[in-house]
Amino acid sequence: GAVVSQHPSWVICKSGTSVKIECRSLDFQATTMFWYRQFPKQSLMLMATSNEGSKATYEQGVEKDKFLINHASLTLSTLTVTSAHPEDSSFYICSAIRNREDGYTFGSGTRLTVV
Amino acid sequence: AQKITQTQPGMFVQEKEAVTLDCTYDTSDPSYGLFWYKQPSSGEMIFLIYQGSYDQQNATEGRYSLNFQKARKSANLVISASQLGDSAMYFCAMREEGYGGATNKLIFGTGTLLAVQP
Numbered sequence: 001g002a003v004v005s006q007h008p009s010w011v012i013c014k015s016g017t018s019v020k021i022e023c024r025s026l027d028f029q030a031t032t033m034f035w036y037r038q039f040p041k042q043s044l045m046l047m048a049t050s051n052e053g054s055k056a057t058y059e060q061g062v063e064k065d066k067f068l069i070n071h072a073s074l075t076l077s078t079l080t081v082t083s084a085h086p087e088d089s090s091f092y093i094c095s096a097i098r099n100r101e102d103g104y105t106f107g108s109g110t111r112l113t114v115v
Numbered sequence: 116a117q118k119i120t121q122t123q124p125g126m127f128v129q130e131k132e133a134v135t136l137d138c139t140y141d142t143s144d145p146s147y148g149l150f151w152y153k154q155p156s157s158g159e160m161i162f163l164i165y166q167g168s169y170d171q172q173n174a175t176e177g178r179y180s181l182n183f184q185k186a187r188k189s190a191n192l193v194i195s196a197s198q199l200g201d202s203a204m205y206f207c208a209m210r211e212e213g214y215g216g217a218t219n220k221l222i223f224g225t226g227t228l229l230a231v232q233p
Contacts, residue, residue, distance in 0.1 A: 032218075032219055041204070041228070042225065043224060049218055057218070093160065095160075095221070100212070108157075
């Protein structure tokens with residue numbers, strides 16, 4: 001079946017630094033990738049939608065300059081949290097879709113802790 | 116705008132019994148898809164079941180069935196013969212597939228934490 005690899009699975013960084021999270025579709029070409037943020041025991045909040053070769057579409061309230069998304073190829077999308085602060089600590093999870101019929105494949109998530 | 120509501124923050128069920136997890140939705144798109152996902156404490160998202168708005172029959176997948184009531188805009192998940200391994204967070208999600216569906220965005224409800232008791 002379709003597999004999406006997300007790295008790292010967890011990361012601790014200092015306040016003010018940037019962190020990059022990778023989401024890679026291993027055995028299919030993802031036309032669209034989605035980035036979600038999830039606080040403990042809460043819902044997955046969609047942050048942005050990215051299509052290969054074009055700028056990401058951010059949801060209302062998500063800071064574009066803080067959460068940089070790059071979808072350089074049909075198999076790789078990255079989320080960079082710039083100038084991270086403790087309030088950015090969260091679980092970030094990506095999802096990829098090849099076509100509507102195949103459904104969504106989720107990465108295993110990244111737990112970010114900013115200290 | 117599309118909206119998903121799960122009104123049960125937490126549920127208990129005895130092992131081997133059936134449980135229903137509620138989900139209501141709102142959309143102006145006549146074509147949409149409804150999904151249920153399971154999220155164990157590990158954080159992975161496990162797809163359970165899908166129901167299309169034009170599907171004539173309720174979806175079933177093994178012990179999972181979806182009680183789809185279109186007029187009421189509800190898509191409740193029924194888990195039969197609960198097992199201890201069913202203890203997890205369960206999310207209902209919706210995708211608009213008509214004129215609002217170009218993006219394939221999947222929007223999630225707030226989730227229900229299910230605890231299966233022995």
